[in-house]
Amino acid sequence: MGKIDLNRRNFLITASAVGGGLTISFAALDSNAATPPMNGPWGVATTNPELTAWLSIAPDNTVTVRSAMTEIGNGAMTQTAMTIAEELNCDWSKVKVEFAPPLRNYKEDNVYSKVGGRTGFFSGRSTNEGNIKGGLQIGASARVRLQTAAAAEWKVALADVIASDGVLTHKASGRSMTYGQIAAKAALVKLDAEPSPKPQSEWTLLGKKSPGKLNNPAIVDGSAIYGMDVRLPGMLYAALKQSPVHGGKLKSYDAEAIKNMPGVVAVVVVDPAKTPGTADRDKVPFGKYGIEDSLAQHAVAVVAEHYWQARKALDALPVTWDDGPGAQWKSTEQIYDAALKALEKTDGKVAAEAGDISVLEKQPKIVEATYLTPYSEHACMEPLNGTALVTPDKVEIWHPSQHAEQAFWVAADEAGVSPDKVVYNQTYVGGGFGRRVFGNDVRMVVAVARQVPGRPVHVIWSREETTRQGRYRPMFAAKMRAGLDKEGRPQAISSRLATSKAPPTIGQTNGLKNTPYLASQIPNVRLEMQDLPFHLMIGPYRGPAYNALAFVTETFIDELAHAAGTNPLDYRLALLASYPDPGWAMCLKEAASKAGWGKSLPKGMGQGIAISNWPGSGKPQSGTTVCTVATVEVSKAGEIKVHSLDVAFDTGRILNKDAVHTELEGGAIFGFNMAMTEEVTVKDGRVVEGNYDQYPIARAGDVPKINIHFGGLTGHDRFGEIGEPPVGTVGPAIGNAIFAATGKRIRTQPFSKVDLSWV
Amino acid sequence: MAVQLKINGHHQVIDADPSTPLLWVLRDHLGMTGTKFGCGIAQCGACTVHVDGMATRSCQVPVESVDGAEITTIEGLSQKGDHPLQKAWVELNVPQCGYCQSGMLMAAAALLKVNPKPTDEDINESVNNICRCGTYSRIKAAIHKAAEASQV
Numbered sequence: 001m002g003k004i005d006l007n008r009r010n011f012l013i014t015a016s017a018v019g020g021g022l023t024i025s026f027a028a029l030d031s032n033a034a035t036p037p038m039n040g041p042w043g044v045a046t047t048n049p050e051l052t053a054w055l056s057i058a059p060d061n062t063v064t065v066r067s068a069m070t071e072i073g074n075g076a077m078t079q080t081a082m083t084i085a086e087e088l089n090c091d092w093s094k095v096k097v098e099f100a101p102p103l104r105n106y107k108e109d110n111v112y113s114k115v116g117g118r119t120g121f122f123s124g125r126s127t128n129e130g131n132i133k134g135g136l137q138i139g140a141s142a143r144v145r146l147q148t149a150a151a152a153e154w155k156v157a158l159a160d161v162i163a164s165d166g167v168l169t170h171k172a173s174g175r176s177m178t179y180g181q182i183a184a185k186a187a188l189v190k191l192d193a194e195p196s197p198k199p200q201s202e203w204t205l206l207g208k209k210s211p212g213k214l215n216n217p218a219i220v221d222g223s224a225i226y227g228m229d230v231r232l233p234g235m236l237y238a239a240l241k242q243s244p245v246h247g248g249k250l251k252s253y254d255a256e257a258i259k260n261m262p263g264v265v266a267v268v269v270v271d272p273a274k275t276p277g278t279a280d281r282d283k284v285p286f287g288k289y290g291i292e293d294s295l296a297q298h299a300v301a302v303v304a305e306h307y308w309q310a311r312k313a314l315d316a317l318p319v320t321w322d323d324g325p326g327a328q329w330k331s332t333e334q335i336y337d338a339a340l341k342a343l344e345k346t347d348g349k350v351a352a353e354a355g356d357i358s359v360l361e362k363q364p365k366i367v368e369a370t371y372l373t374p375y376s377e378h379a380c381m382e383p384l385n386g387t388a389l390v391t392p393d394k395v396e397i398w399h400p401s402q403h404a405e406q407a408f409w410v411a412a413d414e415a416g417v418s419p420d421k422v423v424y425n426q427t428y429v430g431g432g433f434g435r436r437v438f439g440n441d442v443r444m445v446v447a448v449a450r451q452v453p454g455r456p457v458h459v460i461w462s463r464e465e466t467t468r469q470g471r472y473r474p475m476f477a478a479k480m481r482a483g484l485d486k487e488g489r490p491q492a493i494s495s496r497l498a499t500s501k502a503p504p505t506i507g508q509t510n511g512l513k514n515t516p517y518l519a520s521q522i523p524n525v526r527l528e529m530q531d532l533p534f535h536l537m538i539g540p541y542r543g544p545a546y547n548a549l550a551f552v553t554e555t556f557i558d559e560l561a562h563a564a565g566t567n568p569l570d571y572r573l574a575l576l577a578s579y580p581d582p583g584w585a586m587c588l589k590e591a592a593s594k595a596g597w598g599k600s601l602p603k604g605m606g607q608g609i610a611i612s613n614w615p616g617s618g619k620p621q622s623g624t625t626v627c628t629v630a631t632v633e634v635s636k637a638g639e640i641k642v643h644s645l646d647v648a649f650d651t652g653r654i655l656n657k658d659a660v661h662t663e664l665e666g667g668a669i670f671g672f673n674m675a676m677t678e679e680v681t682v683k684d685g686r687v688v689e690g691n692y693d694q695y696p697i698a699r700a701g702d703v704p705k706i707n708i709h710f711g712g713l714t715g716h717d718r719f720g721e722i723g724e725p726p727v728g729t730v731g732p733a734i735g736n737a738i739f740a741a742t743g744k745r746i747r748t749q750p751f752s753k754v755d756l757s758w759v
Numbered sequence: 760m761a762v763q764l765k766i767n768g769h770h771q772v773i774d775a776d777p778s779t780p781l782l783w784v785l786r787d788h789l790g791m792t793g794t795k796f797g798c799g800i801a802q803c804g805a806c807t808v809h810v811d812g813m814a815t816r817s818c819q820v821p822v823e824s825v826d827g828a829e830i831t832t833i834e835g836l837s838q839k840g841d842h843p844l845q846k847a848w849v850e851l852n853v854p855q856c857g858y859c860q861s862g863m864l865m866a867a868a869a870l871l872k873v874n875p876k877p878t879d880e881d882i883n884e885s886v887n888n889i890c891r892c893g894t895y896s897r898i899k900a901a902i903h904k905a906a907e908a909s910q911v
């Protein structure tokens with residue numbers, strides 16, 4: 001074992017990285033050398049033996065797993081522990097999870113982010129190949145070390161030491177001990193070669209059992225620490241106001257007017273041009289766009305002893321803004337008109353092209369339709385917030401991020417320090433949906449806190465501020481045109497999209513370009529894009545682009561079915577007949593049969609179907625395919641009731657049935673909200689909607705019955721993700737059902753703002 | 760001004776601006792963070808507590824208006840997190856992100872007190888908090904389960 005003194009900290013690790021990229025260390029002083037003055041789910045220094053950086057075992061047999069994935073509600077942290085436990089054979093009731101410290105990752109050669117790749121620290125990809133393989137290896141290596149240490153202790157053959165349920169047993173001599181009793185010695189074992197995990201057919205936990213979320217007990221008794229719940233000695237609170245027109249600047253403010261209000265400590269100004277920046281910006285997880293996507297808005301904040309004091313003083317603070325060019329967008333209609341106009345232009349960049357598009361106009365039947373989807377806000381239940389303590393030689397952060405490593409780098413960037421000065425503590429997260437990936441929230445927190453050094457500052461966005469300073473799902477306008485042959489099959493599709501200009505970190509063609517239709521099944525295809533200079537800030541939103549373009553694509557396919565005079569289910573099955581992924585047809589048939597597709601319904605009731613795939617590489621047997629059938633009823637006056645959503649899916653295989661079930665259900669409701677009510681609108685450059693009264697989210701009595709069906713699973717060897725896929729197909733399924741019920745074709749979202757009346 | 764409250768059975772004297780919402784007295788002055796801030800305008804229900812037994816959205820309750828009242832928060836719903844609702848919540852794996860759930864539990868607990876066997880419609884009406892993650896069907900199932908468990 002070698003000792004390395006890193007940055008004058010008393011930091012002890014072993015130098016030898018053994019096979020599988022694992023590091024054995026013993027009683028390592030963690031990166032979080034300073035004991036945080038409160039307990040939370042973040043990883044802190046442990047004196048318990050560490051079998052790898054990923055797990056330690058206490059004498060009482062408690063296994064603490066470090067999850068690099070954050071937990072936004074999708075169960076990623078529990079999945080991480082399950083994967084390791086499959087090979088470790090520990091006692092599941094004694095498993096705890098804490099979040100891996102990014103500083104340790106930085107100092108120990110990416111010990112955490114190597115497993116799982118670039119998204120190693122990201123909340124949403126706990127079942128990807130890297131994370132599964134990595135987790136199984138971590139568990140297997142730790143178990144064999146425990147067995148090896150026990151065999152040495154008992155002087156018996158390794159093969160005779162059984163590891164099960166957290167206990168090591170030697171049958172012949174009747175001896176046994178817990179993992180905890182031998183963990184200290186096991187941590188010193190160096191294996192000649194890392195063991196191979198067992199084959200999938202022998203799994204007993206993964207895919208076999210469905211443990212609930214490990215943090216459920218802490219959630220239900222109120223002790224789970226979210227970002228909003230951080231409480232530190234001497235902590236100050238800040239309330240924040242950013243330029244109401246995105247991209248505007250602070251013109252003036254009058255701190256004198258409020259400086260004598262109770263509790264007020266400081267009024268601080270955030271100017272993005274004054275971001276000091278860190279070295280090595282290219283090492284940020286998302287590269288240079290990771291920095292660009294994280295930049296702050298101009299802002300002013302009041303810092304006070306208590307939150308309500310800060311809030312009241314901020315409300316009383318006279319502030320004027322220079323709105324900047326964003327003010328030219330007087331209304332949402334003006335934005336939509338500009339987008340629709342752009343659809344007529346022929347100079348867009350070509351995003352996909354195959355065959356010969358001139359074939360289109362030669363077909364006997366031409367179908368054309370134009371679609372529009374709005375800006376939407378994530379509306380996470382936990383408003384944006386974060387806490388930072390900036391001192392001359394250290395920046396400490398407590399934060400609800402969706403990507404802890406990105407947040408760690410952004411914090412360093414905003415503080416203008418080297419990352420080795422940043423101690424980052426990951427809290428639980430009250431909803432992410434893409435809003436908390438790029439770290440513009442943590443940047444704002446540090447930008448405020450560094451102006452009040454020496455005391456922790458907890459910065460809270462009000463709900464109104466959270467909503468109006470979103471990084472929204474961008475609006476999309478789309479013009480689709482198809483040429484159908486005499487059988488009604490599309491021989492060519494051309495498509496034009498107009499949307500907000502987005503950085504390459506956010507895909508803009510998901511749900512259209514990468515569907516089987518455009519990617520392979522329709523011979524002549526052309527897709528053009530127009531990037532528009534709208535001022536509203538955008539970002540990833542549960543299933544980026546797919547959440548809008550699945551609506552465009554699957555409504556259009558429905559329109560083609562109607563033009564061809566074919567049942568929408570049969571039409572899709574025919575289009576996909578030679579697609580080499582049976583999951584699509586299986587999902588269509590499963591959702592349709594379970595929903596009673598084809599049953600006779602009274603006028604005013606109807607069923608609609610839609611299918612798509614996320615993340616959709618365009619390749620067969622990849623990602624997650626989801627099919628939704630909606631059953632709706634529309635009164636003549638146009639009131640709509642969605643009775644049920646039947647959802648079938650193909651992830652290949654699944655690891656935790658109940659976790660998959662709940663994500664699909666929640667995702668379907670997310671899609672329901674998006675289709676039915678969500679729309680961020682603009683007046684004089686400013687976002688109109690502020691709180692849940694203006695931006696309603698469905699409540700218990702508003703949501704349809706959601707039926708999740710497992711018969712679409714192909715058993716293909718992959719574990720597709722499940723958080724984002726269900727959102728895309730709900731809107732088109734409902735829209736297609738409205739058409740079936742009323743004969744009215746719905747081409748814009750949200751449906752609550754469309755006249756659905758019929759005669 | 761000092762306000763007297765009885766919170767989870769303990770007397771507390773709070774020195775805060777009397778217009779401070781009860782929510783922020785709990786979260787900030789008393790450090791009891793189980794009660795959540797979601798909207799601040801009595802829309803979402805994340806801040807639900809019991810005031811003299813009634814489910815109340817604490818973000819719109821100035822602390823001076825509850826002087827002398829008995830308050831129960833999620834921290835006081837049970838001794839060991841073992842209220843029938845809390846047990847049902849864990850058994851049925853209700854939470855996703857979990858942020859809305861303490862408010863949901865407090866609203867459900869108040870409902871069960873006055874209506875030990877609620878229907879789905881009763882729940883829709885009384886537990887009409889927002890869950891952005893969409894856990895409603897499990898919330899309903901867990902309330903029914905707890906209602907049954909309490910009746911045996």
Ligand code: FES
Nearest residue numbers: 797798799804818
């Ligand atoms: S925070 Fe009180 S109802 Fe939303």
Ligand code: FES
Nearest residue numbers: 856857890891892
């Ligand atoms: S569980 Fe996330 S808001 Fe309800």
